Amino acid sequence: MAKKYTFPMGGIHLDKHKTTAACPIIQAPLPAIAVIPIKQHIGAPAKILVSKGDKVKTGTLIADADGIVSADVHSSVSGEVLKIEDVEGASGYVEKMVTIKVEGDVWEPEIDRTPEIVREINLTPEEIIAKIREGGIVGMGGAGYPTPIKTTIPERKKVNLLIINGIECEPFLTADDRLMIEKAEQIIMGARVLNRALGIQNAVIAIDENKPEAIERLTALSKLYVGVNIKVCKTKYPQGGERQLIRAITGKELPSGKLPVDIGCIVQNVGTTFAVYETVLKNKPLFERVVTVSGNGCLHSGNYLVRIGTPISDIIGQSGGLATDVEKIILGGPMMGSAIVNTNAPITKLTSAVLLLKGDEFAKHEPSACIRCGKCALVCPAGLRPFAIKQAVCCNDPSETLRRLHVGDCIECGCCAYTCPAGIPLLDYCKIAKQEIRKK
Amino acid sequence: MDDLIITNMLVLGGTAFAAAVILYFVSKKFAIHADEKETQIAEILPQANCGACGKAGCADFAAICARADEKAFANLYCPVGGAAVMQKIARLKGFSTKDKPSTIAVLRCQGNCQNAPIKVAYDAVSTCRIAHRISSGQNGCPNGCLHLGDCVKVCKFGALRMDKKSGLPVINAAKCVSCGACVKVCPRGLFEIRPQSPDGMVYVACRNKQKGAVARKNCAAACIGCAKCTKLNDQIKIEDNLSYIPATVDVGEFGAKLQKICPTGAIVYKEKLRG
Numbered sequence: 001m002a003k004k005y006t007f008p009m010g011g012i013h014l015d016k017h018k019t020t021a022a023c024p025i026i027q028a029p030l031p032a033i034a035v036i037p038i039k040q041h042i043g044a045p046a047k048i049l050v051s052k053g054d055k056v057k058t059g060t061l062i063a064d065a066d067g068i069v070s071a072d073v074h075s076s077v078s079g080e081v082l083k084i085e086d087v088e089g090a091s092g093y094v095e096k097m098v099t100i101k102v103e104g105d106v107w108e109p110e111i112d113r114t115p116e117i118v119r120e121i122n123l124t125p126e127e128i129i130a131k132i133r134e135g136g137i138v139g140m141g142g143a144g145y146p147t148p149i150k151t152t153i154p155e156r157k158k159v160n161l162l163i164i165n166g167i168e169c170e171p172f173l174t175a176d177d178r179l180m181i182e183k184a185e186q187i188i189m190g191a192r193v194l195n196r197a198l199g200i201q202n203a204v205i206a207i208d209e210n211k212p213e214a215i216e217r218l219t220a221l222s223k224l225y226v227g228v229n230i231k232v233c234k235t236k237y238p239q240g241g242e243r244q245l246i247r248a249i250t251g252k253e254l255p256s257g258k259l260p261v262d263i264g265c266i267v268q269n270v271g272t273t274f275a276v277y278e279t280v281l282k283n284k285p286l287f288e289r290v291v292t293v294s295g296n297g298c299l300h301s302g303n304y305l306v307r308i309g310t311p312i313s314d315i316i317g318q319s320g321g322l323a324t325d326v327e328k329i330i331l332g333g334p335m336m337g338s339a340i341v342n343t344n345a346p347i348t349k350l351t352s353a354v355l356l357l358k359g360d361e362f363a364k365h366e367p368s369a370c371i372r373c374g375k376c377a378l379v380c381p382a383g384l385r386p387f388a389i390k391q392a393v394c395c396n397d398p399s400e401t402l403r404r405l406h407v408g409d410c411i412e413c414g415c416c417a418y419t420c421p422a423g424i425p426l427l428d429y430c431k432i433a434k435q436e437i438r439k440k
Numbered sequence: 441m442d443d444l445i446i447t448n449m450l451v452l453g454g455t456a457f458a459a460a461v462i463l464y465f466v467s468k469k470f471a472i473h474a475d476e477k478e479t480q481i482a483e484i485l486p487q488a489n490c491g492a493c494g495k496a497g498c499a500d501f502a503a504i505c506a507r508a509d510e511k512a513f514a515n516l517y518c519p520v521g522g523a524a525v526m527q528k529i530a531r532l533k534g535f536s537t538k539d540k541p542s543t544i545a546v547l548r549c550q551g552n553c554q555n556a557p558i559k560v561a562y563d564a565v566s567t568c569r570i571a572h573r574i575s576s577g578q579n580g581c582p583n584g585c586l587h588l589g590d591c592v593k594v595c596k597f598g599a600l601r602m603d604k605k606s607g608l609p610v611i612n613a614a615k616c617v618s619c620g621a622c623v624k625v626c627p628r629g630l631f632e633i634r635p636q637s638p639d640g641m642v643y644v645a646c647r648n649k650q651k652g653a654v655a656r657k658n659c660a661a662a663c664i665g666c667a668k669c670t671k672l673n674d675q676i677k678i679e680d681n682l683s684y685i686p687a688t689v690d691v692g693e694f695g696a697k698l699q700k701i702c703p704t705g706a707i708v709y710k711e712k713l714r715g
Contacts, residue, residue: 086650088576088580088654091574091575091576092575092576092577092580092582093575093576093582094582094650327561338574338575339574339575340575341559341560341575341576341580342580364563367565425564425565425570428564428565428570429565431570431573432569432570432573435573
């Protein structure tokens with residue numbers, strides 16, 4: 001057996017719940033009305049280009065990136081713009097969104113809709129980055145950092161390795177797994193496109209050992225492509241964290257406050273890589289993504305290819321409707337995702353899953369006092385002391401104290417809260433602490 | 441034998457004298473001139489050290505009072521001790537005394553169980569600042585009270601309590617010293633320190649900036665920005681679908697009228713609460 005890569009510090013083993021791993025990706029039906037947020041990324045909201053009454057096609061640019069840290073937004077449907085105003089998002093807070101009434105499905109003519117895989121790359125790195133920017137691509141693993149910035153190497157920095165993150169360590173999620181099985185060659189081509197943009201020769205696709213089919217497919221294909229290697233990682237949460245993955249693959253520890261590019265690495269999610277392939281070689285901007293619908297409250301769980309802007313309620317209806325005893329709906333994985341209050345909110349570029357959970361699937365207990373067992377510190381993959389952070393937050397300690405506890409290194413994986421025997425929601429305190437130090 | 445005694449006496453006596461001389465000059469050089477006024481003022485102050493005056497504490501406030509001239513003194517105010525304490529200090533300093541209107545904290549939200557029924561359950565940590573971060577809240581209003589009582593925990597004077605029935609904090613007018621701790625702690629800025637006129641006070645008890653229909657969907661007592669109140673008095677302004685009644689509006693004349701005209705009951709008119 002070949003060596004399995006992992007990170008040494010902290011981490012936990014979770015029940016996998018990957019019941020949808022064998023479900024092929026199904027194209028979800030078009031919504032009647034699509035609501036597209038103009039900010040689906042980190043940074044400034046995009047500038048709206050359309051106005052009420054405009055006709056748009058699938059793939060039409062509807063909002064232009066405002067500044068460098070921003071991303072283009074495209075229409076995911078064809079039809080008429082009904083309104084552009086503040087609409088309640090998944091958290092109940094309002095965001096600016098473009099509402100489009102769907103009429104048919106007319107795509108922009110330049111999008112290559114043929115199923116043939118393009119294997120030729122004749123573009124210069126600058127052209128590739130420009131195309132990635134025009135495609136509105138952001139990190140689809142969840143952070144939503146605009147991809148063109150990540151692929152533009154700052155001056156005096158050198159990158160020597162591209163890591164494609166196919167770990168998907170959160171329970172329930174299988175969107176990336178299915179993508180790797182069904183679009184293996186496209187992902188490899190996407191990796192080659194990114195390689196060319198970065199001016200390097202080799203890429204590593206890191207896959208969790210619990211995805212045997214994806215490993216098999218990609219290993220067989222990688223033999224045909226020089227410079228693409230498959231590395232199998234141990235199943236451990238949060239193996240898919242950027243820092244943890246770099247540590248596992250390269251053996252290098254990313255210092256506090258440094259970016260992966262500082263030690264010569266770039267990490268891209270497989271979903272992002274596939275989107276890069278589609279936008280650069282097929283001229284198809286990012287307007288649909290694979291979403292896993294699962295959980296014990298879900299009747300027909302599966303993986304759906306969903307147009308961005310489709311209301312979550314549509315997707316729930318697609319998977320058999322909302323059972324009466326579902327108590328929690330989570331966007332994203334159960335560890336890092338967030339429970340939502342509004343099912344009319346749309347699927348965005350960052351929605352990897354919709355989980356419908358019954359009461360017995362999630363912990364519900366009143367937090368009791370900390371017993372100082374230190375388990376949270378033991379499992380923290382960033383080597384922090386969550387109990388001390390909680391104490392500092394509760395006592396309203398100055399941000400200097402929080403900074404000394406290196407709260408900024410927290411990756412919000414939730415291992416501490418998961419493992420706490422007293423049921424203290426340590427992650428919430430860490431998130432507050434991160435906010436506090438950002439304030440000053 | 442005698443020599444030894446005399447030598448000892450001389451050495452010790454000499455050392456003691458030298459030390460006394462040094463101590464005398466050192467005490468002269470490093471003497472702290474305690475201002476008599478300052479100590480007197482400090483004695484008058486409530487010694488709550490709450491920082492409500494905006495200074496570091498009562499000692500700091502006393503020092504600033506002692507140094508202030510008449511003009512600067514007019515801007516100083518101890519919200520805890522109120523006008524009574526300020527008058528005493530003014531008398532001590534020999535300044536003329538003027539009444540400042542008494543102030544009180546008001547809650548600008550009426551999102552109780554009847555007006556804003558709970559739609560989603562919240563089961564994370566019960567502090568408002570975490571709940572505010574996660575979602576718009578149990579009743580769906582993104583600007584309304586979260587019912588978790590951070591304000592009650594922060595109030596040093598026991599002037600706030602959570603009303604179990606309505607889920608909203610209730611202000612005890614007799615105990616509130618308008619220190620402003622609740623104003624600072626509320627993540628949604630629902631508290632406001634308002635002056636009380638002899639006729640009471642009138643204010644808009646809502647902070648929802650959504651459009652009328654949306655605001656109304658979540659809460660029956662939301663300000664819908666209908667602008668009816670602005671027609672009564674031109675000091676009242678609508679901004680972001682939300683009306684604000686400045687404290688300068690004559691409560692005696694407009695209070696009851698404003699309350700009557702508001703279609704949702706977002707305007708609250710209270711007659712004088714505290715003497």
